[in-house]
Amino acid sequence: MRLVDLRCGLLAGAVAVVLGLAGPLPSHAAMDQAAFRQAVAEAASDDAAVAAFYRDRDYAAFWTKADAAERRAALLTALAQAPDHGLPATRHDPHALIAAFREARTLRDIGRAEVMATRMFLSYARDIGSGVIDPRRVVTDIKRQIDRPDPADLLARLAAADNPGAVLRSLAPRSPEYARLLREKTRLEQLIAEGGWGPRVPSGTLRPGQTGTAVVALRNRMIAMGYLARSAAASYDAALQKAVQAFQLDHGLEPDGVAGAGTVDEINIAPEERLKSILVAMERERWLGDERGDRHVLVNITDFHARIVDAGEVVFQTRSVVGKNVGDQRTPEFSDVMDHMVINPTWNVPRSITVKEYLPKMQANPNAHGYLQLVDARGRVVSRGAVDFSRYTARTFPFALKQPPSQANALGLVKFMFPNPYNIYLHDTPSKSLFAREVRTFSHGCIRLGDPFDFAYALLAAQTDDPKGFFAARLATGRETRVDLEQPLPIHIIYRTAVTDPAGRVQYRRDVYGRDAAIFDALQAAGVALAPVRG
Numbered sequence: 001m002r003l004v005d006l007r008c009g010l011l012a013g014a015v016a017v018v019l020g021l022a023g024p025l026p027s028h029a030a031m032d033q034a035a036f037r038q039a040v041a042e043a044a045s046d047d048a049a050v051a052a053f054y055r056d057r058d059y060a061a062f063w064t065k066a067d068a069a070e071r072r073a074a075l076l077t078a079l080a081q082a083p084d085h086g087l088p089a090t091r092h093d094p095h096a097l098i099a100a101f102r103e104a105r106t107l108r109d110i111g112r113a114e115v116m117a118t119r120m121f122l123s124y125a126r127d128i129g130s131g132v133i134d135p136r137r138v139v140t141d142i143k144r145q146i147d148r149p150d151p152a153d154l155l156a157r158l159a160a161a162d163n164p165g166a167v168l169r170s171l172a173p174r175s176p177e178y179a180r181l182l183r184e185k186t187r188l189e190q191l192i193a194e195g196g197w198g199p200r201v202p203s204g205t206l207r208p209g210q211t212g213t214a215v216v217a218l219r220n221r222m223i224a225m226g227y228l229a230r231s232a233a234a235s236y237d238a239a240l241q242k243a244v245q246a247f248q249l250d251h252g253l254e255p256d257g258v259a260g261a262g263t264v265d266e267i268n269i270a271p272e273e274r275l276k277s278i279l280v281a282m283e284r285e286r287w288l289g290d291e292r293g294d295r296h297v298l299v300n301i302t303d304f305h306a307r308i309v310d311a312g313e314v315v316f317q318t319r320s321v322v323g324k325n326v327g328d329q330r331t332p333e334f335s336d337v338m339d340h341m342v343i344n345p346t347w348n349v350p351r352s353i354t355v356k357e358y359l360p361k362m363q364a365n366p367n368a369h370g371y372l373q374l375v376d377a378r379g380r381v382v383s384r385g386a387v388d389f390s391r392y393t394a395r396t397f398p399f400a401l402k403q404p405p406s407q408a409n410a411l412g413l414v415k416f417m418f419p420n421p422y423n424i425y426l427h428d429t430p431s432k433s434l435f436a437r438e439v440r441t442f443s444h445g446c447i448r449l450g451d452p453f454d455f456a457y458a459l460l461a462a463q464t465d466d467p468k469g470f471f472a473a474r475l476a477t478g479r480e481t482r483v484d485l486e487q488p489l490p491i492h493i494i495y496r497t498a499v500t501d502p503a504g505r506v507q508y509r510r511d512v513y514g515r516d517a518a519i520f521d522a523l524q525a526a527g528v529a530l531a532p533v534r535g
Contacts, residue, residue, distance in 0.1 A: 032107045036061070039111025049151035050118055062159070063117040064101075064110050071158070074165040075121055085172060086185065086279040087127050088527025092120065118155070125154050129171045131286040138522045139515050142495075143334040143422060147289050175292070176312065178285045180500035181278055188275045189531040197224040200268045206259040210236045218259055221267055222247065250507045252303050254438050262438075266508075275530060277498035277508060280516045283523060284496060288335070293490035295462075297338055299426070299447055301331050301495045302509040304440040306426060306449055308458050312502070316458040319450035321429070321440040328352065329444050330513050333495050336418040338426075339488040341456060343474045343481045344405035345415045350423055353444060354401050355394035363389045371408065372401045405480050413475060414452050416459075418491050428452035441512055447493070462487050 037059035044050040054062075063072055075097075082092035097120055100113040129149050135142040149171075161167045172178065191197075201221050202214045215236045222228040228243040241257040248255040251266045259267070292309075299306045301322050308316040323331040349358065349372065361368040366384045374382045376399055392398070403409050412428020426447045434442050435450040442448075449455050453471065460467035463486040474481045497509045497516045511517055 036107040036111040036114075039108040040115055043112045043115035044118075047119065049122070050115060053118065053152065053155050054115070061110075061114055062155075064114045071164040072117070074168045075117060075124075077165065078124060078168040078171075079120065082124060082128070083529075083531070084186070085128055085182065086282045086523070086528055087124070087132060088523075089529065090527040091127070092124050096120075121158070122151050122154060124168075125149055125171050127286075129173070129286065130289070131283050132526050132528065133283070133519070133522045135284075135287060135519065138518050141330050141332045141513070142515070143332045144287050145334075146287055173285050173288075174290050175285060175288075176502070177500055178282065180504050180506075181282050181285065181498070183504065184498075184500065184506050185275065185278045185282065188271050188278060192271050192275065192531070196271045197221055201259070201264050203261065203264060205261060206236060206264070208236045208238070208241045208257060215240070218244075218264075218267070225267075250505070252438070252507070252509045269508075272530060274498070274508060276520045277511075277516060278506075279523060279528060279530075280519045281496050281498040283519065284494065288492065288494065292492065295487075295489050297426075297489060297491040299491070299493045300499065300509075301333070301493065302497050302512055303499070303507070306447060306455070308455075316455065318452075318455055319435045319440070320426075321431075321434050321442050321448040321450075323441060323443050323445040325441050325513055331443070331445050331447060331493065332422050332424060333493050334420065334422065334424075335490060335492045336420050337488050338416055338418040338459075338485065338491045340482055340484045341414055341416045341459065343414050343456075343471065343483060344477070344479055345409065345411045345413075345427070346405055346480055347403040347410045349401040349403070350444070351400070354399075355397055358401060359389065359392070359394060359397055371406075372403050375400045375402055405478060412448075412452060414456055414471075416449075416452075416455070424493070426452075426455070439510070439512065459485060459489075 040054050040059045041051075044054050054060075062068065063075070076094045079092045079094035079097065083089045097113070097117055100116050101110070104110045104113050126148060130146050134146065135144060158164055158167050198220055199217055201217045204214065206214055206218055211234050216234055218236070219228065219231065219233065219240055222240065222243040223230055225247070227246050228239060231239065233239075244259050244263065245255040245257045247253075247267065248257075248263055251263075253263055253266065295308070295310045297306065298309050299320060304320050304322060305317050306320045307314045307318075323329045358369055358372065362384070366387070366389055370384075374384055374387065376382050382399060387399070403411075405413075407413070408430055410429070412430055415425050415427035417425050422445075424446055426449055429448040431442075431448070432450075434440060434448075456471050457467040460470055460483075464470045474483065495513070495515055497511050498506060499509075500506050
């Protein structure tokens, strides 16, 4: 029996009791009605949205009137299913609401329970629709603006609904990704309950052709994970090599078919840890919301790729390099709108890089990094020989640095712009060798693309029949040229250690910045828990 079925079954009897208790207010007792209304007003007074809702309805019952049985049942069912969505069970405890109704002895008690139901509905709607936590309070590099639902709109929608259960069910993200993550959560919980993937694989490197107990352990783990058909073979044969390669592809590893230290470490990660990644990915999906844009750019920091997605299908992808895992160089997470590209760009060196990295070098040697031009406040190029760099500190340095367009420019030959306060954009790079690395955290925060020209062609194809020719003509001038996108498109820079494909297959990535660990800790502090292992 699934956990949600079990919970709902246990609740069935209690729900029936609540539906009987929460009957109509006795119209013949005007004083009692006043007591009910006063109790509602007092209970709602510290929440402006809840107070306004009841004030607008003259403090009449919403959950506790006779014809609200279906509404009450829908709320209790939704609360019972909250843990299946990775929400805090304690925050959305249907038994607490049931107890409040069961123990009500006066209309004042019912009035307080009435407001409790409204608060629990709004709390549930907020959590399942836009996330349990505010990520910016946990990880400062998450700059995402969370679109929280309006309480008045939620209550008005529920009040007008003929099918309150449908309203409650519609509050969760509607993206296919969320639905697939939800299924994977259920699968992993069942797997954990049944004992997981079995014994760990001994550390060390295993290669095709080897035999022994470690190879057997590797084979058994691959079978348990679904990468290999059941077999009694004891050697690292071609079938096992193919299984290891498939695992490596699903986990962002070099698919060489060799179970080296990095691969074995990933193979040995317990399903409980993978479940944490799923829970965090579900929370992140709630933050992102449903409005992605039919056509959009998606950059997943953890898997070092940038993609163009059209109607849910990836139509282009390229490798990427993201920020170093140090200080203020980690790539932030946010959404924006890409509206233009610059061909043959000038690199205007960010102030932080100028004073932290280049100023000390120019103080030691005025001609250091001579390819960078020194520019004054009026935009004039200044001779380095006319400047005594030793006179300045990081705070007082009055010049900027820029690198004119060239093949050697740090931004390469094209950059893709979505103006934002974080000075983050996508761009080409002359450092092509870095794209062959498995972990690609090398930039100052911006996102370098492995195939920037092809990325440009894919964008320009929406506005010209000859995107390659259009791009090449402007590139050949050697001059900085802005090209506006006639159809600007959303860009979402995300951080997912667990992602799915349309077939439901789940891929996992390393938590390169440690952000998911921090997010899970915050979720756990809020009451989110892994499902208990059944004996």
